[in-house]
Amino acid sequence: MRSYLELSNVSIEFTTKSSTFRALDKVNLHVSKGEFISLIGHSGCGKSTVLNIVAGLYQATEGGVILEGKEINAPGPDRAVVFQNHALLPWLTVYQNVELAVAQVFKGKRSPAEIRDWILHNLDLVHMTHALDKYPHEISGGMKQRVGIARGLAMEPKVLLMDEPFGALDALTRAHLQDEVMRIHASLNNTVIMITHDVDEAVLLSDKIVMMTVGPNARIGNILDVKLPRPRDRLAMANDTQYNHYRQEVLKFLYGGHNQQELAA
Amino acid sequence: MLQRARVMTSELLNRMSGVDMSALLRSWTLTVFGIIAFVLLWELGASRIDTALGKFPGPQQVWSQTQSLYDDHVREQERRQDFYERQDQRNAERLAANPDAEVQFRDYTGRPTFLDQVKTSLITVAFGFTLAMLVAIPLGIVCGLSNTMYSVVNPVVQVFKPVSPLAWLPLVTMVVSALYVTESPLVSKAFLTSAITVALCCLWPTVINTTVGVASVDKDLVNVSRVIQLPALQHVRKIVLPSAIPMIFTGMRLSLATGWMVLIAAEMLAQSPGLGKFIWDEFQNGSSDSLGRIMVAVLAIGLIGFLLDKLMLLLQRRMSWDKSTVLR
Numbered sequence: 115m116r117s118y119l120e121l122s123n124v125s126i127e128f129t130t131k132s133s134t135f136r137a138l139d140k141v142n143l144h145v146s147k148g149e150f151i152s153l154i155g156h157s158g159c160g161k162s163t164v165l166n167i168v169a170g171l172y173q174a175t176e177g178g179v180i181l182e183g184k185e186i187n188a189p190g191p192d193r194a195v196v197f198q199n200h201a202l203l204p205w206l207t208v209y210q211n212v213e214l215a216v217a218q219v220f221k222g223k224r225s226p227a228e229i230r231d232w233i234l235h236n237l238d239l240v241h242m243t244h245a246l247d248k249y250p251h252e253i254s255g256g257m258k259q260r261v262g263i264a265r266g267l268a269m270e271p272k273v274l275l276m277d278e279p280f281g282a283l284d285a286l287t288r289a290h291l292q293d294e295v296m297r298i299h300a301s302l303n304n305t306v307i308m309i310t311h312d313v314d315e316a317v318l319l320s321d322k323i324v325m326m327t328v329g330p331n332a333r334i335g336n337i338l339d340v341k342l343p344r345p346r347d348r349l350a351m352a353n354d355t356q357y358n359h360y361r362q363e364v365l366k367f368l369y370g371g372h373n374q375q376e377l378a379a
Numbered sequence: 380m381l382q383r384a385r386v387m388t389s390e391l392l393n394r395m396s397g398v399d400m401s402a403l404l405r406s407w408t409l410t411v412f413g414i415i416a417f418v419l420l421w422e423l424g425a426s427r428i429d430t431a432l433g434k435f436p437g438p439q440q441v442w443s444q445t446q447s448l449y450d451d452h453v454r455e456q457e458r459r460q461d462f463y464e465r466q467d468q469r470n471a472e473r474l475a476a477n478p479d480a481e482v483q484f485r486d487y488t489g490r491p492t493f494l495d496q497v498k499t500s501l502i503t504v505a506f507g508f509t510l511a512m513l514v515a516i517p518l519g520i521v522c523g524l525s526n527t528m529y530s531v532v533n534p535v536v537q538v539f540k541p542v543s544p545l546a547w548l549p550l551v552t553m554v555v556s557a558l559y560v561t562e563s564p565l566v567s568k569a570f571l572t573s574a575i576t577v578a579l580c581c582l583w584p585t586v587i588n589t590t591v592g593v594a595s596v597d598k599d600l601v602n603v604s605r606v607i608q609l610p611a612l613q614h615v616r617k618i619v620l621p622s623a624i625p626m627i628f629t630g631m632r633l634s635l636a637t638g639w640m641v642l643i644a645a646e647m648l649a650q651s652p653g654l655g656k657f658i659w660d661e662f663q664n665g666s667s668d669s670l671g672r673i674m675v676a677v678l679a680i681g682l683i684g685f686l687l688d689k690l691m692l693l694l695q696r697r698m699s700w701d702k703s704t705v706l707r
């Protein structure tokens with residue numbers, strides 16, 4: 115059976131002045147509809163590159179990505195991206211930022227009233243309706259990230275791609291937003307690929323954790339199925355033996371001998 | 380009621396002032412001090428320089444020349460008004476005597492005064508600058524968006540950027556007189572020549588700055604635009620222009636300053652009406668007042684240049700989305 119989203123033998127080479135740099139080497143990944151996938155790996159291994167290829171922002175040198183039976187070769191709103199640094203337009207208000215995307219994506223398909231309701235609905239999902247007319251520089255980092263997520267969700271993407279969405283936030287805000295993302299995922303059941311550096315975040319949120327080897331020639335080293343029942347509660351998880359087992363597995367991969375062996379091979 | 384309002388205002392003023400007021404006072408004091416020091420140095424220096432046309436004009440002489448230039452202007456305007464009144468009267472009388480009489484309307488052909496020349500210069504620079512911007516901003520946007528276009532245009536820009544207006548002038552003069560032939564010209568050839576020379580020289584700073592501004596739009600924002608598939612024009616309007624506005628204005632301010640400088644030189648050399656011609660005429664005139672009058676023109680040029688820059692700054696403030704940045 116074909117999977118919902120499929121990366122087959124994806125390799126990419128970046129050409130610099132003097133040489134070519136093979137960042138990814140034959141990455142294979144199958145994602146089912148509604149799955150929450152985390153990509154984890156050391157800095158510079160190529161996580162963002164994978165995400166950008168799925169988004170269509172980068173072109174794979176070899177191999178390809180297939181979403182619902184169609185090959186991907188350009189960016190599009192069916193693969194919304196939530197950027198690490200929110201990427202809100204500083205000259206637009208919270209509302210206008212979401213509107214820019216919604217108005218473009220649903221142009222001619224929905225009435226202005228429907229578009230307005232849909233923007234408000236998505237901002238409500240992330241609890242940002244209180245700051246509709248604020249500009250990005252007037253709200254906190256966590257709030258900006260929420261708006262970024264709302265903008266992504268509002269495009270009704272087939273796959274939501276998030277590049278370290280909580281990377282720039284403090285621990286408390288991050289925990290709060292993780293809970294919200296879990297809640298939204300539970301109610302909308304969208305397919306998500308999220309990059310993270312945080313082992314706890316990966317285990318808590320994901321159905322699958324995709325662990326990448328260090329670059330160059332980065333590959334997928336291991337895929338961990340996280341079979342924890344949902345909804346997951348972060349407090350209960352702290353003492354859960356299953357949870358800690360998964361945590362150990364990821365840590366072992368990241369800091370154990372695994373990566374080094376891969377390098378030597 | 381009134382009492383309360385007054386108390387509230389004064390309280391508000393007090394609260395707002397604090398540091399602000401004293402800082403403002405300080406900066407004003409320094410400004411005034413700077414001007415006084417300059418005038419003193421000028422006076423001291425001027426009295427020591429002897430030229431063929433007398434002493435170098437000092438502040439007092441310049442002030443009296445300013446007044447006399449203004450009086451000239453007022454007198455000239457009165458004369459002009461008289462002329463038209465007399466003409467109207469004459470025509471009315473003729474029509475009264477014979478309703479079928481042919482009446483003539485002639486333009487007053489007096490000598491342009493200093494203020495007339497200032498006006499001409501301002502109109503010329505405005506026209507040349509606008510012309511240049513109409514080309515420079517779109518060109519800069521295209522070059523910033525497309526590497527190919529940049530590679531095509533950049534060498535040309537780099538070569539023409541350092542060219543002095545005086546080098547262009549003969550070419551522009553010849554081209555204008557060859558191509559601009561109409562029965563009833565809307566504007567004079569001299570005007571067109573100066574304006575085009577100005578335009579050619581103030582094109583480049585805006586092209587370069589716009590290109591840089593457009594090319595350095597945050598990559599994330601460009602990616603947002605690609606993901607939501609904004610059409611090209613929308614992309615420019617909603618993403619590129621707002622982020623490039625500060626750089627575009629930097630370029631425009633440099634351009635306007637260059638244009639204003641170039642204009643004076645062009646008018647001098649081409650003998651086209653304006654401040655440059657005024658200076659040249661006074662220089663040729665060589666009376667004892669000439670140096671003083673030229674100095675008035677020098678100061679006027681400086682002051683107008685300064686005001687033009689302030690005007691652009693004001694415009695930038697109105698257009699920019701980021702009201703918090705300090706613009707200098």
Ligand SMILES: Nc1ncnc2c1ncn2[C@@H]1O[C@H](COP(=O)(O)OP(=O)(O)OP(=O)(O)O)[C@@H](O)[C@H]1O
Pocket residue numbers: 128129135137155156157158159160161162163164329
């Ligand atoms: N556009 C590009 N041109 C050249 N090299 C690139 C480009 N994008 C990424 N790379 C290289 O590919 C490798 C992977 O980069 P990538 O940004 O995907 O890493 P990452 O895993 O997301 O790192 P981090 O966790 O620090 O964000 C790096 O060595 C990087 O230098």
Ligand SMILES: [Mg+2]
Pocket residue numbers: 161162163277
């Ligand atoms: Mg990254």
